[in-house]
Amino acid sequence: MLGTVLIIILILILVGAFPAWPYSRAWGYGPTSVVALILVILIILMLLGRI
Numbered sequence: 001m002l003g004t005v006l007i008i009i010l011i012l013i014l015v016g017a018f019p020a021w022p023y024s025r026a027w028g029y030g031p032t033s034v035v036a037l038i039l040v041i042l043i044i045l046m047l048l049g050r051i
Contacts, residue, residue, distance in 0.1 A: 003042070003051040010039045 017031040045051045 003046040006042055006051075007039065007046070010035060010042060014039060 014032060014035045017035050042051070
């Protein structure tokens with residue numbers, strides 16, 4: 001249950017970190033890449049049964 005909640009929260013953060021707004025275009029894809037990496041690690045840990 002905790003893993004599912006974490007994945008949903010990280011997906012929402014990933015969408016929020018996407019540089020689509022004018023003030024965040026200068027950030028590039030850095031914030032999105034970091035959140036996506038955390039999401040992938042979390043999914044791998046869930047599949048391995050560590051969470």
